[in-house]
Amino acid sequence: MAFNKPELGSLIPTNTAFDPAMVNKLMGKFGHGGFLDMEYVGHGEDWVELAIDWRADLVADPETGILASAAVISLMDNATSMSIWTKLGEFRPQVTMDLRLDYLRPSPAGARVYGRGICYHLTQTIGFVRGFAHNGDIDDPLAHASGTFIRVGDRVS
Amino acid sequence: MSEPLTIGLPPYALALDMEVVDRIDGTPVIGMPFADKVQGRPGFLHGGAISGLLEMAAIAAIHQALRDKGSDSGIKQVNVTIDFMRGGAPQMTYAIGEVIRLGRTMANVEARAWQDDRSKPIAIGTMHYLIRKPKVGGN
Numbered sequence: 001m002a003f004n005k006p007e008l009g010s011l012i013p014t015n016t017a018f019d020p021a022m023v024n025k026l027m028g029k030f031g032h033g034g035f036l037d038m039e040y041v042g043h044g045e046d047w048v049e050l051a052i053d054w055r056a057d058l059v060a061d062p063e064t065g066i067l068a069s070a071a072v073i074s075l076m077d078n079a080t081s082m083s084i085w086t087k088l089g090e091f092r093p094q095v096t097m098d099l100r101l102d103y104l105r106p107s108p109a110g111a112r113v114y115g116r117g118i119c120y121h122l123t124q125t126i127g128f129v130r131g132f133a134h135n136g137d138i139d140d141p142l143a144h145a146s147g148t149f150i151r152v153g154d155r156v157s
Numbered sequence: 158m159s160e161p162l163t164i165g166l167p168p169y170a171l172a173l174d175m176e177v178v179d180r181i182d183g184t185p186v187i188g189m190p191f192a193d194k195v196q197g198r199p200g201f202l203h204g205g206a207i208s209g210l211l212e213m214a215a216i217a218a219i220h221q222a223l224r225d226k227g228s229d230s231g232i233k234q235v236n237v238t239i240d241f242m243r244g245g246a247p248q249m250t251y252a253i254g255e256v257i258r259l260g261r262t263m264a265n266v267e268a269r270a271w272q273d274d275r276s277k278p279i280a281i282g283t284m285h286y287l288i289r290k291p292k293v294g295g296n
Contacts (some may be wrong), residue, residue: 004226005186011284017249030193030196031193031194031195031196031197031203031217032194032195032196032197032203032205032206033197033203034193034194035172036205037196047164056168056196057168057169057171057172058168058169058172059168059169060167060169061167062167063169067168068167068168068209068212069212069234069237070169070205070206070209070212070213071169071170071205071207071209072214073204073205073208073237073239074203074204074205074208074209075205076209076233077203077204077205078205094187095198095204095241095244096239096241097240097241098202098238098239098241099235099238099241100236100238100239101236102235103234103235103236136219145197150209154259
């Protein structure tokens with residue numbers, strides 16, 4: 001089996017600051033991120049916001065059109081992961097150790113979903129993250145997330 | 158009386174080619190083949206795709222438990238915590254849910270995902286669901 005996703009570690013420039021918009025062109029356009037078609041929305045010092053559009057094939061319940069919660073998990077996984085590299089100012093190989101989502105309300109049919117990931121603390125080994133998902137109004141979140149990522153040295157895979 | 162092997166999986170699960178591949182003590186085992194659309198970092202499953210598989214297994218388990226009780230209640234997910242233990246290799250992945258407790262108002266469910274060896278899970282999800290009585294119809 002050949003899957004032609006570029007190696008993140010080898011493609012990200014090492015001598016410039018981490019650029020979430022550029023990196024999302026890899027993470028959001030190949031593999032699972034590409035399946036969900038994640039788009040870069042914006043970033044700050046310690047946060048990254050991505051978004052996915054509602055699609056009929058991402059639905060959990062065909063009767064209501066409510067988006068599958070797993071699509072929100074994937075969105076928050078990528079957004080929180082990228083918030084670590086943004087805060088750090090560079091890419092580091094890491095894997096998700098755990099991720100929790102609290103679903104405050106469903107994401108309705110047709111609505112675009114935004115996921116903002118925030119890195120609130122970094123150690124040598126662990127990135128502590130939180131975040132929330134919304135449909136365009138950050139004061140009306142649909143889910144809250146929290147989790148940790150662990151650095152895996154120089155191993156990208 | 159044997160239960161049908163296939164149950165109605167939601168569009169999200171079908172889009173990722175998940176299917177009920179087996180039953181263990183009546184509880185559905187959901188399988189998800191490896192493909193580019195479930196890949197995260199090169200050569201590994203995306204954590205979100207693993208989470209999706211775990212959620213589908215959890216939901217299938219709780220629907221099965223409700224049916225076994227003769228209940229026609231629905232469910233609403235409150236939260237989920239996923240622990241990732243091992244990287245998901247590029248191969249078939251399986252998951253099964255276990256209803257730890259099924260109460261009148263809520264259920265605690267745990268789902269495990271594995272590849273070659275069921276005793277070596279690649280991820281475990283812990284979920285809470287609200288149990289919703291079906292609306293009394295009509296008048």
